[in-house]
Amino acid sequence: MGWCLNRWSQLPRVMGLQLSSASLATRVISGAGLAALVFLAFYYLPANLSALVSGSLTPSSAAAVSSMATSLVGSTPIIGLVLAVLVFLGAVLRGSKVYGVVLIVIGMLFATYTYLLLHGGLIGVTLPSNLSSGASGNFAIDVSLLMVVLLVPSLLTVVKGTLLLAVHE
Numbered sequence: 786m787g788w789c790l791n792r793w794s795q796l797p798r799v800m801g802l803q804l805s806s807a808s809l810a811t812r813v814i815s816g817a818g819l820a821a822l823v824f825l826a827f828y829y830l831p832a833n834l835s836a837l838v839s840g841s842l843t844p845s846s847a848a849a850v851s852s853m854a855t856s857l858v859g860s861t862p863i864i865g866l867v868l869a870v871l872v873f874l875g876a877v878l879r880g881s882k883v884y885g886v887v888l889i890v891i892g893m894l895f896a897t898y899t900y901l902l903l904h905g906g907l908i909g910v911t912l913p914s915n916l917s918s919g920a921s922g923n924f925a926i927d928v929s930l931l932m933v934v935l936l937v938p939s940l941l942t943v944v945k946g947t948l949l950l951a952v953h954e
Contacts, residue, residue, distance in 0.1 A: 809877075816876030820869045827865030827898065831858045853910055857902075864898045882953045888946030896939035903932040 830837070835854040839847030868891065875887045906929030911922075 812877045812879065816873040819876055820873035823865065823872045824869040827868055828862050831865060831902075832862035834858055856910070857904075857908065859901060859904075861898055861902050864894055864901070868894050868898065885946040885949035885953060888949065889943050890946075892939045892942030892944075892946060895942065896936050899932060899935045899939060903928050903935070905929075906932045 834857075835851035838854060839850050842850060871887060871891050871894065875884065875891060878884050878887055907925055907927055909923065909925040
């Protein structure tokens with residue numbers, strides 16, 4: 786039994802992270818699961834929103850919904866793809882010296898994603914004139930308070946990463 790404990794204490798350390806095959810496998814599996822969820826929620830759904838929504842609509846309504854979805858989502862899917870990779874790295878590197886840096890980047894990217902998705906707090910939409918109900922025009926939705934509330938966890942993640950960096954140095 787003493788030999789087994791001594792054998793585990795001889796495992797290599799990479800960037801301050803103790804590696805064993807069991808802990809590494811657990812980190813990789815949990816990281817892959819979390820990355821898959823982030824990929825689905827922040828990349829796949831926004832990138833395919835118009836196709837998912839317009840499948841059950843009439844062709845004229847589907848075109849209107851597709852153009853609105855494209856204008857609402859914008860360039861956020863590429864950020865979601867990068868977030869999925871970083872979440873995987875964060876799960877694998879948790880406890881290491883670079884984990885704080887990964888948390889800072891994740892927090893900043895989530896804040897950027899939130900800001901871009903909510904268009905800086907004011908979502909403006911132009912309704913096309915070819916809707917079946919005949920409605921057309923412009924409208925804007927003020928979501929600045931919601932944006933501020935959703936930015937708080939991202940900013941706290943950046944603070945946590947900064948504190949972890951200070952502890953490791």
